[in-house]
Amino acid sequence: MKPMWILLLTLFIFSCQKESSSTTASPPVSPQQQQSHEDCETIKLDNYITESTNIIGGNRVLATDADSKSTALIIASERNTGNSFVCTATPITARTLITAAHCLDRAAKVTAVFYADLTCASGFRFSRDAIRAVDFRYHPQYDPNSMNSSNPDIGLVHLAYDIKPGYPVYKISMAPETLNSDLLLYGYGITSSNNTDSTILRRVNLTHDEYIFEQSSIIIPNNGVRGICLGDSGGPGLVTSNGELQIATVNSFGYGPRNDVCGGRSSLILIHPFMSWIEKTLDDWGESATAAIPLPAPQPVPPPPPVIPPLEPIN
Numbered sequence: 001m002k003p004m005w006i007l008l009l010t011l012f013i014f015s016c017q018k019e020s021s022s023t024t025a026s027p028p029v030s031p032q033q034q035q036s037h038e039d040c041e042t043i044k045l046d047n048y049i050t051e052s053t054n055i056i057g058g059n060r061v062l063a064t065d066a067d068s069k070s071t072a073l074i075i076a077s078e079r080n081t082g083n084s085f086v087c088t089a090t091p092i093t094a095r096t097l098i099t100a101a102h103c104l105d106r107a108a109k110v111t112a113v114f115y116a117d118l119t120c121a122s123g124f125r126f127s128r129d130a131i132r133a134v135d136f137r138y139h140p141q142y143d144p145n146s147m148n149s150s151n152p153d154i155g156l157v158h159l160a161y162d163i164k165p166g167y168p169v170y171k172i173s174m175a176p177e178t179l180n181s182d183l184l185l186y187g188y189g190i191t192s193s194n195n196t197d198s199t200i201l202r203r204v205n206l207t208h209d210e211y212i213f214e215q216s217s218i219i220i221p222n223n224g225v226r227g228i229c230l231g232d233s234g235g236p237g238l239v240t241s242n243g244e245l246q247i248a249t250v251n252s253f254g255y256g257p258r259n260d261v262c263g264g265r266s267s268l269i270l271i272h273p274f275m276s277w278i279e280k281t282l283d284d285w286g287e288s289a290t291a292a293i294p295l296p297a298p299q300p301v302p303p304p305p306p307v308i309p310p311l312e313p314i315n
Helices: 272-284
Strands: 004-006 014-017 039-042 072-078 084-091 096-099 107-113 130-138 155-159 183-187 202-206 212-214 217-220 236-241 244-255 265-270
Touching: 072 096, 084 183, 096 244, 107 155, 155 272, 183 244, 217 244
Parallel strands: none
Antiparallel strands: 004 244, 014 039, 072 084, 072 107, 084 096, 096 155, 107 130, 130 155, 183 202, 183 236, 212 217, 217 265, 236 244, 244 265
16 A cells, blocks of 8 residues: 655754855754844755756746745644644635645644745745734644545635735635636645755646546646645645636645655645635634636537528429
């Protein structure tokens, strides 16, 4: 039996000096701890970034790209250990991000970071680019011990103030099964099972024949070729409807062999089956999400009327 993997990567938080050229990591600090403006407080991976630029089979999102402000990275501090780990999240209101439940169920504190590249050389600043969460919740029926494709691996993060300027608030797709759309995935995760190059935003576009619907999920059968990996948890699957991108799924989990945990298949949780819980939670926070109105199903075109030849005159 193939081992199950969850798309979550545990990483420690480090500090690196802006003016220093050394790649030696200093001792770990809390993601909530503030430093001077001259310091770059980040997940320090400068000396581990590989030449690969893929999410898996995709592309790195550059700061100059139009979609560099598409999703956020969240840093969660674990309750029992104090370790910090990273996931991906997406705005569905001005102050609320949607992510995976397994990114939140062990968390004591959560912070969202709005920057496409969290390496020190990128210009990232924690004090400028991060917003702390004042509340976060995950679906009450989520079972961390069950990776059934109907398991509601859905969570919400409520921020202290509005998301950073330029970031879109996505409508929730209510009928992605009917769209026959490509699926655009984003995540801050690693590019293959054995890499350590997370905290950089990447994208991959899947055509409709590269994924299938199964219960409350979208399944990527050949995830090791084009798909998601550790750290991409909670990231969005975007579909195109009526000329706009809408969020349809949240990156959840997958299966793979022990030597290539991201090389099997992966599962993305559909959002719209859990709209009642999402709406209730947002109502508690004084917010509301926009559910995209499904396009009407195409109607069959009636056959043309039969052609009746003209009557011949009677002599």
